[in-house]
Amino acid sequence: MSDWSREDVSTLTGVGPKLREKLQRLGIQNKRQMLFHLPLRYEDRTRIIPLGSIQSGQRVLFEAEVLQAAVSFRRGGRSRRVLIVKLSDNTGFITLRFFHFSSAQQQRLEKGAWVRGFGEARLVMGGLEMIHPEYEVFDPQSPPALDEFLTPIYPTTEGLHQLSLRKIMRQLIEQLKAQGMAETMPRQWLEQHNFPSVSEALLALHNPHDQQDVQLIQRRKHPAQHRFIVEELTAHRISLLQRRQQIQQRKSPRVAAAEGLQHRLLAQLEFELTAAQQRVIAEVMQDYEKNMPMLRLLQGDVGSGKTIVAAMAVLPVIASGYQCALMAPTEILAEQHKRNFSNWLEPLNIQVLSLMGADKGKKRAHKEQMIASGQAQVVIGTHALFQASVEFAELGLIIIDEQHRFGVDQRLALQKKAGDGCMPHQLIMTATPIPRTLAMSMYADLDYSQIDELPPGRTPVKTSIIAESKRDELIESVRKACAEGQQLYWVCTLIEESELLQCEAAEATYQNLQQQLAGVSIGLVHGRMKSADKERTIQAFKAGKIQLLVATTVIEVGVDVPNASIMIIENPERLGLSQIHQLRGRVGRGNKESFCLLLVKNDLSKQVANRLEVIRNHQDGFVIAEKDLEIRGAGEVLGTRQTGEASFRIADIVEDKAWFSEARALAQMLMQEPSLAQSSLLQDLWIGSRQNYSEVG
Ligand code: ADP
Ligand code: MG
Secondary structure (H helix, E strand, C coil): CCCCCHEEHHCCCCCCCCHHHHHHHHCCCEEEHHHHHCEEEEECCCCCCCCCHCCCCCEEEEEEEEEEEEECCCCCCCCCCEEEEEEECCEEEEEEEECCCCCHHHHHHCCCCCCEEEECCCCECEEEEEEEEEEEEEECCCCCCCCCCCEEECCCCCCCCCCHHHHHHHHHHHHHHHHHCCCCCCCCHHHHHCCCCHHHHHHHHHHHCHHHHHHHHHHCCCHHHHHHHHHHHHHHHHHHHHHHHHHHCCCCCCCCCCCHHHHHHHHHHCCCCCCCHHHHHHHHHHHHHHHCCCCCHHHHHHHHCCCHHHHHHHHHHHHHEEEEEEEEECHHHHHHHHHHHHHHHHHHHCEEEECCCCCCCCHHHHHHHHHHHCCCEEECCCCCHHHHCCCCCCEEEEEEECHHHHHHHHHHHHHHHCCCCCCEEEEEEECCCCCHHHHHHHHCEEEEEEECCCCCCCCCEEEEEHHHHHHHHHHHHHHHHHHCEEEEECCCCCCCCCCCHHHHHHHHHHHHHHHCCCCCCCCEHHHHHHCHHHHHHHHHHCCCCCCEEEEEEHHHHHCCCCCCCEEEECCHHCHHHHHHHHHHHHCCCCCEEEEEEEEEECCCCCHHHHHHHHHHHHCCCHHHHHHHHHHHHHHCCCCCCCCCCCCCCCCCCCCCCHHHHHHHHHHHHHHCCCCEEEEECCCCHHHHHHHHHHCCC
């Protein structure tokens, strides 16, 4: 039986190539996807509201008679004409204003005409007003029919009108009513929860019957929504678990324990591992014994010491004859890892190599040759690592640092560097504090480890908020701090999207500070500098030759200069809380009392001020992330918005937490069915084009 819902949208009346292209921008190709394009909200055009009972801000349908219509002129000349129409019904009055109008329009809105209009009413100086309402003039003897259902308002894209969307949707809804749609969920489960069938649920959301239904929908309490929320969470979970199964069926590098080497590494360190670090290392070692590819997410707050854990994970892999790759999101961080790993591993006769985007020509060819021959045992770099020309002799372990900075596809590209069907082990590290239950749902394909304690002796960073008007005093205290031998960061933030602007702002600040702080040695790093220059500056800062480092948020991850104890962040309100927390993690690494000063505009809004209070009052990345989640939503906080990972259509991983366990149980049940027909239908619907992410090898 052919399935009508899989037909291309172009088979619908009125959908030509142009419209089809616009729909595609919304991720819609077939009829089924179109039907799952659900309304954002609804407008009520099913009843006429008497003018006397309309409240300011309401979007309403009204009917009234024109009392007077006149064109008036606003200051500013000829083109500034306004058509002002006063109307009344027997309960009250309303004034309509049109800033663009034709003379035909003006003629029809004459005294005595009846108008039915829809728009947002506002109370202006005691009278009701509407600007540019939708309206029609009608014959009061035979008023046009009212809508039977509430009008859905759909998410849309430039140049695509609600009216066209509604028109297409109406055709589809007719087809859905006539032909129904294959059920994607087990009937028994639907009955058990009293959930509607897929067709009923779609109809209920596209055409809710009454305000009561709409209110349920707005509060995410409608059974039709619940059904789809669980369905999407389930589909997502199944796709992750299937990815996991696929990976685990692959051959993995055989890695034997290397306790001797690990002891030698530990003996070199000037610190003892924390209990949490030891536990995580043990978890990794157990993974190696399992004879299937490791897939482990390691979460640990800024400064919790993930790097040494990574180094300990490397040793058995090298000892077993494989290579390791460590990928970091910035060159600064990659350089720092290179230094640490060289210090730690070269005494153990392990070859550490870095590979950056800036490595070109002969140098690059040489490095690539070292990687291909297997001479380079640990290779550290940025995304340059997964370029086509890089071939590993035998890759046994991939470590990804600060994973939230990478897209899924980048991670998978590196995964593909593994040769002949062998899937390298993977350790994925992040400082983004993902609440555990959330992590387990979002990353159901990964095992989860957490470093939940900081090394001893860290002093909490004292954070204060300073108004721009105190800038000069702040600069004076910077001078004093430098005179006392302190080291400081001065971080310039700007709209994150524009790296160029951010760099320019940092340049300007750098020059100003140089003028104001004569005699202080000041350095500058930003993303547009040559990597050698960046590296030289960071090294000079580390060596104490630079006292004040002006930087963009490129230093957000990784940079480790324990002597630096003060950080000034300009315009912190432009950053997410977790990002500020991460930046602030650059100080408070030594045993000195440390400070983070948030330099804010003088007229800070209440909401922004409240947000910054969270940072001031909390040191724990988890607490901060929880608050950030509440304020900004999951996509922003987890960095999944830009990477496209785990972006849901209807479910919301914060609001719908209560459904996680239901989805878990359901996914398990569906995966146990001998035929996966049902879950593949689910995948098709909910994961769709994102499915290619789950391809491996
Ligand atoms: P992150 O988890 O943010 O990547 P790092 O691995 O950069 O943290 O470690 C932060 C700092 O803490 C480094 O200077 C590192 O040498 C130090 N460190 C790591 N583990 C310990 C420990 N157990 N005791 C003391 N210092 C440690
Ligand atoms: Mg780190």
